[in-house]
Amino acid sequence: MSDRETRRHPVRDRLGRRSDDPAYREVHDATALRRLTEIGGSLAGWRLQGLDLQPHADHLSRADVRGLVVLGGEVPDALAQSLVARGAVLIPRDPSCPVEPFRARLYSPADLYGGMEAAGYASTVDARAYAWSRETRTLHDAYATLLRAVHDDAVHDALVEALTGRDAVGVMGGHALERGSSDYIDAARLGHALAAGGRAVLTGGGPGAMEAANLGALATTRESLESALVRLAEVPSFRPSIDEWAGLALSVRAELAVPEGGARSFGIPTWFYGHEPPNVFCDGIAKYFSNALREDVLLAQSTGGLVVLPGAAGTVQEIFQAATPLYYAPDDLPIPPLVLVGLEHWTETVPVWPALRALGTGRPLGDVLHLVATPQEAAEIVLG
Template identity: 80%
Template sequence: MRRLTASGTPLAGWRLQGLDLEPHAAHLSRADVRGLVVLGGRVPDELARDLVARGAVIIPPDPTCPVEPFRARLYSPFDLYGGLETAGYPSTVDARAYAWSREARTQHDAWATLLRAVHDDAVQDALVEALHGLDVVGVMGGHALERGSSDYADAARLGHALADAGRVVLTGGGPGAMEAANLGALAPTADAVETALGRLSAVPSFRPSVEAWAELALQVRDDLGAGDGPARSYGIPTWFYGHEPPNVFCDGIAKYFSNALREDVLLAQSAGGLVVLPGAAGTVQEIFQACTPLYYAPEGEPLPPLVLVGLEHWTETVPVWPALRALGAGRPLGEVLHLVETPEEAAALLLG
């Protein structure tokens, strides 16, 4: 920023998003700012008046909105859960953002709608930048899967196997199977996975207490030494399902207000393949949403594998598999559909 303003280059067409401009006030006061747009961030009043007077456009943050709509980076678990231990979950950004989105006055308010849309666009931009050039594998599954169960442990081991082989794990960012996959990816060793699984089983679910569920997870995350190396997993949760808190084991969190956009981004970014663990209605919706672009893909276009885990679940409990096979018959889609029994088989299939 300082090099840009010092160069004397006109700032027309530039967008300064979510930045603290106070350290750059002197440089900006001398720059040609006609056509500059400042989105959110921190702009001292005197600087703001000066910029506007010289032709810049400033869109300030809304103090009633609990999130920064023009944020320039992904969330961390600490961004969303700050204040949890001292003031409880309702005080956190995560809980306050959900409550704000559900208020009667924001449901049909054009300004609130715009803020939500801008926020989601900014988060999406940050996520695409974070994932650029990485080999991303999506992992989907039900939110109700409890810590301490064998299926939860299997999902964690799947996440670890993928991350250990150099893949970046991308999940819906919520509890259950999603949390397990992010946990496994975060853990540096297989032994660390097993230790974490044992500790987390003390609080099986986020019901009835999000505080107990999240506080224990934050302690486990800290002991895993998260952040000491390259990012191994990301989560994409949504405030549309605000009753499902985000898990803390992601290296970065792209939380959206729009569930439709969130699901589309998750699927689009899983270019290295998609593993679907047992789930219910939400997971079924995601399966067919993933299937649609594969069904209509042009001839010769390489398609990522779509791997369903759980023979009985997907053929009898929730019989999605017969419909998928029918759709894939005689099409390239059929060649990338797989049904396996265990997460280990899914990992072996994706990792070759």
């Protein structure tokens, strides 16, 4: 069984059940389903999430399935009819929906950009999901709204599972930062320093500073990072061509060595801003339809601290959204650092710092606020 299942139900037998376990259990990978069917017995109360049931049709056609719930996945028609007739509940995916609402894993860059080389970005899951979410037919349709909500809940579950046991640091910054600029290079080196220090790096998953930090975290050596930075500068922005921007990035990613010791670069983008493509330098991508949920998740999962690079309105929103729970934190509860990078930017261009200092006076928030000149200083604070 997966880490997610064992967190919900301590393991006692071959299926991970105890006698006092609740009835409801989730299976969301083929290995766990195979174990379940090999052991035999009742499937009453189980939930099968996003799985291909064809290889298990023989057992499923004979087992006790009263109360079994099948969420999405691939279910042959004959098996579906048999399951429903014997008391199971099937919730199929909508064939018009480009994504699997009941997915149990984070997206990979290949999941979102697959097929782009042959048919262009417009043909990808990422582009089609954005278009589907904006269609007049689906924008306010109750079923489409439900599918988007279910999808976001499933992706959130997968993200929490992926980050369990990891000390995660969020890196915020503007989407307009161009490859090759000094600020982009600094953001990439920040991500690399954090990952080298054992932290998982979380960003909003988009272009600009977000891409830079994810790139830095993914690169296993400083040499490979510097080489990637030079190559990426050939296409500074996703405008006017996402195909060229993402195509070059995918080529660069393919040349980077796979990190040892687990994933350390994560992106949390949103189709609400679907005109901004996700960056490909992530071990896992949690892409949400709801931007409000995505913002909250990104900040909540940044348990090891938050580093904020220069940005505009969106970044300012994130700063105060992060500061609010720190402001109300109990005096005896340790809270992570909130580090702003850019003395002039945050005191004069966008004068957020004076407001933060005023809010932090006499409260625990004031002890974790930092304003520094360089990303290197920010990394030193977060890494301790």
